[in-house]
Amino acid sequence: MTAWSLFYKPILLSFDSELWLLLPLCFAVALVYKTIRIGELRRLPREMAFVMAYIVVGLIALCVGLWLVQEYWP
Amino acid sequence: MGKQKKKDRSAPLPYVALVLACAIPGAGHVYLGRIKRGIILFVTITALFWSGVGIGGVMTVDSQRERWWFVAQVFTGVHGVIAWQRQRRVHDRLVSGKRLDLRDRYDQDVLDAKLQAEGLALVAPADTVARAYSGVAGLLNLMCVFDALMLSIMGVTGESPRGKDGSEQSGKARDA
Numbered sequence: 247m248t249a250w251s252l253f254y255k256p257i258l259l260s261f262d263s264e265l266w267l268l269l270p271l272c273f274a275v276a277l278v279y280k281t282i283r284i285g286e287l288r289r290l291p292r293e294m295a296f297v298m299a300y301i302v303v304g305l306i307a308l309c310v311g312l313w314l315v316q317e318y319w320p
Numbered sequence: 321m322g323k324q325k326k327k328d329r330s331a332p333l334p335y336v337a338l339v340l341a342c343a344i345p346g347a348g349h350v351y352l353g354r355i356k357r358g359i360i361l362f363v364t365i366t367a368l369f370w371s372g373v374g375i376g377g378v379m380t381v382d383s384q385r386e387r388w389w390f391v392a393q394v395f396t397g398v399h400g401v402i403a404w405q406r407q408r409r410v411h412d413r414l415v416s417g418k419r420l421d422l423r424d425r426y427d428q429d430v431l432d433a434k435l436q437a438e439g440l441a442l443v444a445p446a447d448t449v450a451r452a453y454s455g456v457a458g459l460l461n462l463m464c465v466f467d468a469l470m471l472s473i474m475g476v477t478g479e480s481p482r483g484k485d486g487s488e489q490s491g492k493a494r495d496a
Contacts, residue, residue, distance in 0.1 A: 252374050253370070253373055253374055253377065253378065254377055254378050254440070255377045255378075255439050255440060256375065256376050256377040256379070256440070256441075256442050256443070256446045256447075256450070257374070257375050257376075257377075257446060258446070259375070259445050259446045259449060260445075261444075261445050263445075264445040264448070264449060267375075267449050270368075270371070270453075271368070271452065271453060271456060274364050274365075274367075274368045274456070274457070274460065275456065275460065277360065277364050278361060278364055278365065278460040278463065278464065279460075279463070281357050281360045281361055281364075282357070282361075282463065282464065282467045287356055287357065287479065290360075
């Protein structure tokens with residue numbers, strides 16, 4: 247019954263948790279991208295971690311840039 | 321000549337790879353002999369899609385009100401179709417067979433009220449997260465479909481060992 251309700255009714259999320267939920271999304275994107283692109287699968291965890299770090303750092307840099315524009319743009 | 325014919329028959333068929341990859345995430349790669357990659361792709365895309373539906377509930381996949389998200393979600397193949405059918409069943413039950421024109425403000429309000437009453441209305445921020453998860457899952461599968469199609473056209477099968485220069489070798493190149 248709980249399982250049925252889980253995929254039937256939406257979960258209540260707070261706006262604070264929204265940003266943290268970007269991490270699983272970045273993880274999935276990095277994993278799928280590297281699974282397709284990589285030559286040897288044993289290098290997958292390391293390469294995936296690099297791509298995920300790139301994405302997260304890129305998003306943070308974008309956030310900081312946009313915040314600066316919003317705060318200090320004349 | 322006979323040997324050549326036999327070799328051609330064992331070569332991957334691009335349209336089979338395309339159909340399998342579209343229907344089930346990772347199946348195109350499994351067909352090409354990249355079984356581990358196929359399993360990783362299947363597990364990741366399936367988990368991402370159903371996490372989205374878990375967060376947003378049955379109305380996450382909504383073909384009438386969120387068309388562009390719906391297009392992305394349906395690229396997950398069988399998962400998207402199952403979620404869509406569930407949403408349609410719930411939608412039909414809520415409107416009890418009546419055809420609502422969702423471009424009309426009044427009909428939209430009627431449906432919204434019914435969704436609220438059942439506790440199915442998707443509100444922020446769950447709607448964004450749910451649709452982003454399930455939509456991105458579809459777009460990732462689209463990337464896998466292109467990859468499987470290109471590999472099958474190039475005749476690449478099995479896990480590809482790297483050449484001395486670090487580039488991938490195709491199945492035909494390895495056979496030569």
